[in-house]
């Protein structure tokens with residue numbers, strides 16, 4: 001007897017993309033199953049961010065299809081995709097440096113009134129460090145705190161999937177652990193799937209259920225995270 005297959009939160013089939021006529025993505029096919037953390041790995045310049053930009057609607061693919069919880073996203077604008085359940089934290093995280101932490105959070109809210117305070121309180125449970133910094137300007141936070149603020153903002157949009165582009169880049173090791181713990185908590189809550197682009201191997205091993213590896217615009221390996229072996233790491237990941 002076969003088990004019923006649940007619709008993946010995100011599924012990409014045969015995705016091709018180019019910048020100015022030079023092809024960057026080659027036939028990318030990948031899935032993020034419900035309630036799982038999937039990491040997309042690969043060296044600099046292989047096309048990880050471009051893949052994410054296709055998902056969020058910032059780059060228009062040449063061909064291929066992308067579905068969110070079974071619904072095709074073709075032709076949808078980035079804001080429609082965001083409202084539809086895609087929470088995106090770009091590489092280098094963009095928060096508003098001149099607004100306070102509290103104001104940064106308010107701008108992401110999709111609800112208003114008393115419900116809004118409840119939503120912020122609920123999300124702040126995941127980010128204890130931000131609770132003490134609500135009145136500070138975003139720009140004075142450390143890199144790690146800004147990253148947590150960026151993730152909190154994405155969580156406030158009530159996403160079906162949280163998409164993170166290299167959240168550990170340029171961040172101190174002890175804060176990296178905090179970010180990892182947050183992702184594990186989000187996973188345990190079981191409401192949001194996560195697609196994590198990341199080059200820091202140990203971080204991926206600690207949080208991911210499944211992995212994909214990209215090289216020169218194509219997916220070259222993938223499977224349960226336990227299958228990410230030394231051969232793959234040496235061939236495609238270490239510099």
Ligand SMILES: Nc1ncnc2c1ncn2[C@@H]1O[C@H](COP(=O)(O)OP(=O)(O)OP(=O)(O)O)[C@@H](O)[C@H]1O
Pocket residue numbers: 019020024042043044045046047048049050051091
């Ligand atoms: N806007 C753009 N116009 C033209 N080429 C681009 C553009 N953005 C990226 N590229 C090129 O596309 C390729 C893939 O870039 P991409 O940013 O997707 O890689 P990445 O895997 O995210 O790299 P990194 O690990 O450094 O963030 C690179 O060769 C890059 O130089």
Ligand SMILES: [Mg+2]
Pocket residue numbers: 048049050091165
């Ligand atoms: Mg990138």
